[in-house]
Every structure is written in structure tokens, then in C-alpha cells.
Amino acid sequence: MSMPTPDTPSDDPNNKRTDDNANAAKGSTDGLDSAPVAADEQAPVATDESEADKAPATDISLISSQTKPRKYKKDNPSFFMQRGYQILLVLGLIAAFLLVMVYQTLFGRIEQPEQKVTIEQGDTYYGLLPQWQQKIPLFSSTVAKVYIKSQIDAPLHAGIYQLPANPTIAEVLHILGQGAKVAMVKVQIIEGRTASELYQNLRDNPGIKKEVLVTDGGDASNASIAQALDLVDILPDSVTSHSDPIVQYNLEGWFAPDTYYYGEGASDKQVLTDLYKRQQQTLTEAWENRAPDLPYKTPYEALIMASIIEKETSIAEERPLVSAVFNNRFAQGMRMQTDPTIIYGMGERYDGNIRRADIDEKTSYNTYQIDGLPPTPIALPSAASIEATLHPADSEALYFVATGHGGHKFTNNLADHNRAVQEYLKVMREKKSQTPPE
Numbered sequence: 001m002s003m004p005t006p007d008t009p010s011d012d013p014n015n016k017r018t019d020d021n022a023n024a025a026k027g028s029t030d031g032l033d034s035a036p037v038a039a040d041e042q043a044p045v046a047t048d049e050s051e052a053d054k055a056p057a058t059d060i061s062l063i064s065s066q067t068k069p070r071k072y073k074k075d076n077p078s079f080f081m082q083r084g085y086q087i088l089l090v091l092g093l094i095a096a097f098l099l100v101m102v103y104q105t106l107f108g109r110i111e112q113p114e115q116k117v118t119i120e121q122g123d124t125y126y127g128l129l130p131q132w133q134q135k136i137p138l139f140s141s142t143v144a145k146v147y148i149k150s151q152i153d154a155p156l157h158a159g160i161y162q163l164p165a166n167p168t169i170a171e172v173l174h175i176l177g178q179g180a181k182v183a184m185v186k187v188q189i190i191e192g193r194t195a196s197e198l199y200q201n202l203r204d205n206p207g208i209k210k211e212v213l214v215t216d217g218g219d220a221s222n223a224s225i226a227q228a229l230d231l232v233d234i235l236p237d238s239v240t241s242h243s244d245p246i247v248q249y250n251l252e253g254w255f256a257p258d259t260y261y262y263g264e265g266a267s268d269k270q271v272l273t274d275l276y277k278r279q280q281q282t283l284t285e286a287w288e289n290r291a292p293d294l295p296y297k298t299p300y301e302a303l304i305m306a307s308i309i310e311k312e313t314s315i316a317e318e319r320p321l322v323s324a325v326f327n328n329r330f331a332q333g334m335r336m337q338t339d340p341t342i343i344y345g346m347g348e349r350y351d352g353n354i355r356r357a358d359i360d361e362k363t364s365y366n367t368y369q370i371d372g373l374p375p376t377p378i379a380l381p382s383a384a385s386i387e388a389t390l391h392p393a394d395s396e397a398l399y400f401v402a403t404g405h406g407g408h409k410f411t412n413n414l415a416d417h418n419r420a421v422q423e424y425l426k427v428m429r430e431k432k433s434q435t436p437p438e
Contacts, residue, residue, distance in 0.1 A: 105143040106170045108136035114165040116274060118260055121158040125173065132169050144169060154180040159261035160274070183207075183264040187271055189257040191382040192310045194344075198255055198275075198380065199225070202268045209267040222249040229272055234280075236300060239376055244364045246347055253303045253377025254279055282383045290390035295330045302389050307377035310385040311340035312400075313408060319388035321410055324395040334398070336367035344378035404428055 110132060125148050126141075133139045147170070157179035163172060185207030189198050202208050203219070212228040213220050226232045226249045232240060235249065242248045256278035262271060287299040296302045305326065312322050326336055342358055343350050345365030362369040365378065381389075397410040399417035404427030409420040 101138045101140050102143055104136055104138040105132075105140045106147060107168045108132070108139060109166045109168050110135050111166055112163075114163065116160050116162055118160050118258070119156060119158050119176065119179070120259065120261075123156055123158070125152065125156050125176070128172065128176075129169075148173065152177050157182075157184060158186075159184045159263065184261045185264050185266065187260045187262060189255065189259075189275070189380060191257045191385070192314070192379045193257065194379055195250070195252045195255060198272075202271060207264045207266075208262070208271065209265055211267045211269045212272065213268045222251065225249075225272075226251055229269065229276065231276060234300075242364070242375060244375075246345070247364050247375045250376045251276075253307045253380060255380055256282060257380045257382055279380075283386055286383075286386045286390050291392065294390065294392075295327060296389075301373055302386065303381065304373045304377045306381035306385040306389040307379040308336070308338055308340060308374075309388055310381040311379050312338065315407055316384060318408060319385055320391060320393035321395055321397060322400065322408075323388045323392035325397050325400055325410065327392050328396060328398050330372075332398070335371060336373070338367050340378055341365045341367040341374050344374070404431065 126145060129141045129144050132144070133141055152173060154177065156176060159179050159182070161175055161179065163175065185205060187202065187205065187208070189201065199213050199219075203210065203213050212225055215224065220228070222245075226235065226240075229251075231251060231254070232249070234254065235251070239247055240249055255272060255275035258275075258278075260271070260274070283299050283303055287302060290302070294302075296305065305323070308326070309319050309322050313319060326338075329336060339354055342354055342361075342363075342365070345361075345363030346358060359366075359368050364370075365374040367374060395410065396412050398412060399414070399420075400408040400410045401417065401420045401424050403409050403420075404424050409423075411417045411420055
């Protein structure tokens with residue numbers, strides 16, 4: 001390979017220093033005959049800055065590990081492509097969120113056991129949405145309402161509906177929608193009514209099929225009803241073996257009073273079983289959360305007291321006070337002395353009046369004559385009376401009497417009670433004098 005001569009410049013500008021070095025070496029060879037250079041003398045150093053400026057600069061971006069993002073001008077097509085991808089990504093995320101929301105709304109499940117739900121007259125589909133909204137993430141009432149409008153063309157019918165375990169709103173709406181195809185039967189049980197009155201209500205209802213309450217010989221007995229419903233085991237031995245026919249196998253108190261709707265043709269056994277399960281659940285939950293230091297040893301004793309409270313007052317705020325009165329009497333060794341127990345013990349003999357002879361008669365239920373609680377409940381108590389039984393008011397009252405104007409007056413001693421009784425009698429005499437003769 002031939003070296004370029006001084007007259008032939010190199011194509012590579014970086015070869016300039018190589019040529020200079022070659023010339024320097026040549027000059028050193030040619031200068032063997034010339035005068036020697038002193039040891040302390042150095043070869044002249046180029047100081048011309050213009051020559052340094054002429055040297056090509058190194059492109060730092062070629063060796064740097066940090067690269068700068070490419071910037072597009074807004075009129076560059078690449079800019080619009082990049083922005084378009086961003087918009088599509090955002091739209092995709094929104095669409096995915098909406099799909100999840102729709103799925104959760106219609107097919108998200110509420111964790112609950114299989115159960116019956118009662119729909120009252122006047123209830124609406126929209127009224128069912130809040131419980132789903134509280135329990136299902138991303139539940140949209142708007143989506144649910146659109147679904148109801150588009151899929152359901154009949155109003156919500158009152159009735160009792162069987163719901164599966166862990167249902168979705170779509171499943172529930174489908175089940176409720178079937179109510180329009182079934183004729184419904186109303187069963188109404190008022191708080192304070194007795195089990196006997198409930199039985200007769202069902203016997204008289206033509207839409208209820210009779211399986212339990214009617215036998216070939218007529219109305220079924222307490223024992224046959226308890227056995228047919230498989231509820232004998234819930235009764236204490238003192239009830240099942242009692243000699244008094246009013247007490248023996250009496251299921252009084254065990255059916256939850258309310259208004260129910262059943263499909264036409266439902267059996268009396270189905271109705272009574274449902275009402276028993278509701279009352280049992282109410283009593284169990286209240287018993288587990290009861291106040292301390294109560295005089296009741298079992299939930300059944302609390303049920304008995306709740307039935308007495310139910311008969312004594314229908315005013316919600318008075319129920320805990322009535323509960324306190326009876327607790328205070330027990331604490332002082334007093335008898336309950338409550339009139340509703342006299343009436344229940346008289347059975348069909350009661351004609352609307354309580355006489356001195358009735359107070360003095362010792363029946364299984366007359367708490368003027370027996371200590372403690374009667375052997376069974378005396379009515380069908382509401383959930384409010386059960387709650388009041390297990391959470392009495394903080395009161396020292398021992399007596400109460402009607403005021404004649406609605407409600408009762410509560411007193412702590414017998415003297416005040418007697419004055420309250422006289423006030424009541426005075427009000428009743430005034431009312432009677434103002435009543436025009438028939």
C-alpha cells in the first residue's frame with residue numbers, strides 16, 4: 001500500500017496528523033548531517049488556535065446513553081398519529097370501565113342465604129336497588145333502571161317470593177316479574193292477636209289450602225298442629241305435658257305478626273312454617289344482644305314477657321317502661337298482676353269484662369294468683385315488644401295505669417298509683433257523662 005506524497009493530499013482529514021508525524025520523522029532522518037539539538041531544547045508546539053478550531057467536533061449524541069424524545073411539530077403527520085393513539089387508549093379504558101359497571105350492576109352477587117322476601121302492596125322495583133347499591137362495588141342505579149324499563153313491562157306484585165342464595169339483581173327481577181302471572185292471597189296477622197285467631201284466619205281464607213288446621217273431625221287440636229309443623233321440640237316439657245288444654249302443646253307467641261302475600265293455593269302448613277321461622281329469627285337475634293342482668297333464663301321466657309307487653313300497650317315509647325315495671329316487680333318478689341293474663345286464662349268465657357270473681361280465680365295464667373310468668377305467651381308479640389323485653393328502660397316504676405286520654409301513667413309507689421287510678425276513673429266518668437244516650 002503506497003503512502004500519499006506531500007503533493008497528494010489524503011482523502012481522510014484525520015490523516016493530517018499522520019502525515020505530519022511522517023514528515024517529522026523524515027526531517028529527523030534528513031537532519032543527521034545538521035547541527036545537533038540541545039537536550040533542553042524542545043520542538044516548537046503549535047499554538048495557532050485556528051488550526052484547533054478546524055478539527056472536527058465529536059458528536060456527543062452518538063456516544064451518550066441518554067436519548068432525547070423526538071419532538072414532532074403539530075403540522076407533522078406523526079404528531080397526529082401519536083395523539084390519536086392516546087385518545088384511543090383513553091376511550092378504551094372508559095369503555096372497559098363501563099362494561100365492568102354494567103356487569104357488576106346486573107350480575108354482581110349479594111352474599112346472603114336462600115330466603116323468602118315479602119313484597120308489600122305499593123312497593124316498586126326501584127325501591128329494591130339501594131341494598132344492591134350498598135353491597136356491590138360499581139353498582140349503577142341508572143344502569144339498573146334502564147334494564148328494568150327495557151326488560152320488565154308489568155308492575156311489581158305484592159307477595160312472598162323465594163330468592164336463591166347469593167342472587168344477582170337480574171335474577172331477582174326475573175323472579176319478581178313472575179308475580180304478575182300468579183294470583184296472590186293476603187294473610188294479615190295483627191300484633192297482639194292470638195294463635196287461635198291466626199288459625200281461624202287461615203281456615204277462613206279460601207285461597208289457602210288446608211293441610212294442618214282442619215281434620216276430618218273438624219278443627220285440629222294444639223297437639224296435632226304442633227306435630228304436623230314438627231314444632232313439638234321447641235316447647236318446654238311443662239307445656240307439652242300440662243293438664244290444662246289451653247296450655248298443652250300451645251304454640252302461642254311463635255308466629256310473627258305481619259301482612260303477607262302468598263300465591264293462591266299455598267298451604268296453611270307453608271304459611272305457619274314461614275311465620276314461625278321469622279319469629280324464631282327475631283327472638284334469637286334479640287336474645288343474643290340482650291341487656292345484662294335480666295330475669296329471663298331462656299328465650300322462651302322472654303317471648304312470654306314480650307306477649308304480655310304487647311297486650312299492655314301499643315305505644316312504642318311505653319314498651320321499655322312496661323318492661324321495666326315487670327322487671328322491678330320480679331326484683332322485689334311481687335306478682336305481675338296484669339289483666340291480659342286473666343283474660344287469656346278465661347279462654348272463651350271472657351265476655352269483655354273482668355269481674356272480682358275473675359281476678360280471684362286461680363287459672364293457669366292469672367298472674368294475680370300465680371307467681372312469676374304464665375306457662376306460655378298470651379299473644380303474638382311484635383319484634384318491637386321482643387326488643388323492649390330484652391332492653392327495658394332505666395326506671396324504678398312499679399305501677400302503671402291508663403290515663404283515659406291514651407297512654408299510661410307510671411308511678412314508683414302504691415300511693416301515687418292509687419291517685420293515678422282515681423284520676424283515670426274521673427276521666428272515664430266525665431267521658432261517660434258527655435256521651436249522648438242511645
